[in-house]
Amino acid sequence: MVSYTEKEMIGITELGRTLNSVVESVASNTIEKIAIFKSNKPKVVMIAFDEYQRIKELADNSLEYHAIADIIDERMPNGKLEHSISHDELIKELRQRGKNV
Incomplete structure (x- = not known):
């Protein structure tokens, strides 16, 4: 199971206020991932x-x-x-089928 640090979790209301900075943090890999919570439950993960x-x-x-x-x-x-053929037999069969091997 994936774990999240405190800075990798955000509520959806807070995300609405800080969306630009959160997107920049994820895009620049300052933060690897962000779990977005709604009603105290994780709903979406944002990654780069x-x-x-x-x-x-x-x-x-x-x-x-x-x-x-x-x-x-x-x-x-x-x-x-169940059935096998040697390498030489395979080459011969492929050549008979018009393959250039």
């Missing part, structure tokens, strides 16, 4: 745009890796490779 892009890329890559793992699982039932 570059950090959001980094996290989004990691998430997208993770989804891709999971998709690849699913394909491997489908092709290797019970964790065993």
Whole structure:
């Protein structure tokens, strides 16, 4: 679970009064993140745009890796490779399909 320091938490009313300085603090990485509270409950976290892009890329890559793992699982039932070919056989098959390898 993510933890927040006192300076990383702000109520929505206070945020309304100090929005510009809070945005600048997050954008300049003076503060890593800000948890915005409403009715004493965290509702939103504000992070720098570059950090959001980094996290989004990691998430997208993770989804891709999971998709690849699913394909491997489908092709290797019970964790065993049902059919395999040597590297030379693979090259030969690719060349027969018109691939320049």
